[in-house]
Amino acid sequence: MADHVETGTKTLRRENKLAQQVSGDICVVGAGSAGISAALEAARLGRKVILVDGLPTLGGQMVNSIIGTFCGLFANGTHGIQFTYGMAEDMLRDLEKVPGMIYRRHGPVTTVVYYDEVAVGRWTEEAVRKAGITVVLGAVLRNVNMDGRRVKSIDLATRYGDMTISATGFVDASGDATLTWLAGLPCRESANRQVHGTQMVVLENIVEDKHPERTELTARMTEKAKQYNLKRTSPVSFVIPGRGIAVLNMTHTDTPLEPLAAARSQLEGKAQADIAVDFLRKEYPECFGNSRVRAYGNPGIRQTRWIVGRHQLTIDEVRNGTHFEDSVARTAWPVELHDSDKGYVWQTFPEDHVHYIPLGSLTPADADNIVAAGRCIDADLAALSSVRVMGPCIAMGAAAAQALDLAGSGSVHQIDLNSLKKRVHDNIERKDGQQKREMTKEDMRHMSEAHR
Ligand SMILES: Cc1cc2nc3c(=O)[nH]c(=O)nc-3n(C[C@H](O)[C@H](O)[C@H](O)COP(=O)(O)OP(=O)(O)OC[C@H]3O[C@@H](n4cnc5c(N)ncnc54)[C@H](O)[C@@H]3O)c2cc1C
Numbered sequence: 001m002a003d004h005v006e007t008g009t010k011t012l013r014r015e016n017k018l019a020q021q022v023s024g025d026i027c028v029v030g031a032g033s034a035g036i037s038a039a040l041e042a043a044r045l046g047r048k049v050i051l052v053d054g055l056p057t058l059g060g061q062m063v064n065s066i067i068g069t070f071c072g073l074f075a076n077g078t079h080g081i082q083f084t085y086g087m088a089e090d091m092l093r094d095l096e097k098v099p100g101m102i103y104r105r106h107g108p109v110t111t112v113v114y115y116d117e118v119a120v121g122r123w124t125e126e127a128v129r130k131a132g133i134t135v136v137l138g139a140v141l142r143n144v145n146m147d148g149r150r151v152k153s154i155d156l157a158t159r160y161g162d163m164t165i166s167a168t169g170f171v172d173a174s175g176d177a178t179l180t181w182l183a184g185l186p187c188r189e190s191a192n193r194q195v196h197g198t199q200m201v202v203l204e205n206i207v208e209d210k211h212p213e214r215t216e217l218t219a220r221m222t223e224k225a226k227q228y229n230l231k232r233t234s235p236v237s238f239v240i241p242g243r244g245i246a247v248l249n250m251t252h253t254d255t256p257l258e259p260l261a262a263a264r265s266q267l268e269g270k271a272q273a274d275i276a277v278d279f280l281r282k283e284y285p286e287c288f289g290n291s292r293v294r295a296y297g298n299p300g301i302r303q304t305r306w307i308v309g310r311h312q313l314t315i316d317e318v319r320n321g322t323h324f325e326d327s328v329a330r331t332a333w334p335v336e337l338h339d340s341d342k343g344y345v346w347q348t349f350p351e352d353h354v355h356y357i358p359l360g361s362l363t364p365a366d367a368d369n370i371v372a373a374g375r376c377i378d379a380d381l382a383a384l385s386s387v388r389v390m391g392p393c394i395a396m397g398a399a400a401a402q403a404l405d406l407a408g409s410g411s412v413h414q415i416d417l418n419s420l421k422k423r424v425h426d427n428i429e430r431k432d433g434q435q436k437r438e439m440t441k442e443d444m445r446h447m448s449e450a451h452r
Pocket residue numbers: 029030031032033034035052053054055059060061062067068069070071072139140141142173174175176178197198199200249299300301302373374375376388389390391393
């Protein structure tokens with residue numbers, strides 16, 4: 001062991017007040033499911049990619065809000081047709097190799113993929129690192145500099161100083177259409193009713209086989225709402241088998257686009273979540289009596305502000321399964337609109353249903369080099385609720401990268417649609433199903449061992 005202890009220090013003053021300049025081919029703002037997919041796809045196309053997020057970590061809500069399940073990735077029913085490939089295919093293939101990280105559950109209508117958010121977070125970080133993407137984290141978008149119909153550069157504030165990023169094309173995967181909004185372009189919000197967010201909570205040390213059925217839970221919450229001061233009475237609590245963990249989606253919070261109100265709502269969301277946990281412990285002691293809160297996610301935000309695109313996807317187009325000349329993503333996820341305090345609208349589709357998202361809904365009409373992806377594309381309130389889940393978000397991210405790659409220094413409104421069609425073929429046409437696979441006892445044992 002050395003005796004010497006270094007004591008040297010040096011004194012300095014801030015000298016350079018200029019923003020750090022970085023440039024690339026495609027800059028993606030927002031590193032959630034849509035933005036990560038866009039960045040990986042653009043890197044695969046050989047583009048120099050810069051990926052920016054205001055959070056200090058990658059993964060957006062997929063990782064940091066602990067959403068816990070991928071929805072909208074598969075067709076309805078049990079034939080297992082996968083709708084979205086690219087990043088989704090890579091991630092499922094890699095994580096399904098590790099016992100207990102991910103599994104598919106085919107419900108009576110929908111198929112969802114449960115995931116371990118830590119594993120998905122690390123998969124994402126490694127995929128981005130290996131793809132050679134330049135990552136700028138903890139960087140809040142402050143300003144968008146336009147040159148006619150093109151975004152020339154964006155200004156960011158980070159805790160380590162300001163930055164300016166120039167690129168040929170930009171993906172708005174911010175969830176709140178922040179890039180489009182700051183570019184001065186028109187955006188939409190809900191006209192009459194706000195769409196609620198949710199504070200997700202992970203409870204550990206539950207007794208899995210005593211978990212109440214959803215109908216029973218809903219009835220009890222409705223009956224006891226006043227007693228416990230529960231605001232929402234349409235709970236979703238799902239067990240991650242083999243781990244003694246339940247993921248709770250039991251609150252409805254406001255998600256305003258105003259800093260003070262947003263911060264207040266975050267604290268209120270956690271207080272509401274604690275009330276829900278108290279309710280579970282007291283009403284179902286055999287399942288939740290010894291449970292502990294393992295984690296609160298970052299505030300879960302569903303629908304806030306979104307772009308005005310060349311095309312607004314409508315609920316009729318969703319219900320009719322309208323296929324567009326420029327379709328770039330598909331899903332069969334139900335209408336899932338959280339626009340009332342107590343409950344939410346849940347309208348499912350038949351087994352063979354598919355609805356599509358056109359490039360027109362991703363592209364603001366007055367800009368040549370912005371493509372939106374994820375939960376801020378143009379749709380009416382109800383239609384958006386059926387396409388903002390992560391399966392189609394991943395497909396939209398890939399399509400945004402492809403469209404900007406085809407546009408180069410030209411306009412995304414003038415790309416060759418036949419070329420685009422070929423590039424997004426798998427996410428629109430591919431129909432190979434995978435065998436229905438339920439969780440086996442062996443899987444559960446692995447899942448439990450993997451988390452010891
Ligand atoms: C409670 C809840 C439960 C849900 N359940 C499911 C489910 O089970 N399955 C499912 O598939 N989907 C579910 N969804 C929907 C889904 O999670 C989201 O719609 C989806 O994750 C959106 O992905 P995104 O990439 O568009 O946006 P986000 O994941 O929100 O990513 C946007 C990113 O942009 C960054 N950003 C925003 N503004 C700025 C700025 N000014 N500067 C820099 N960065 C910025 C944010 O930090 C964020 O990381 C749920 C949503 C909620 C809220």
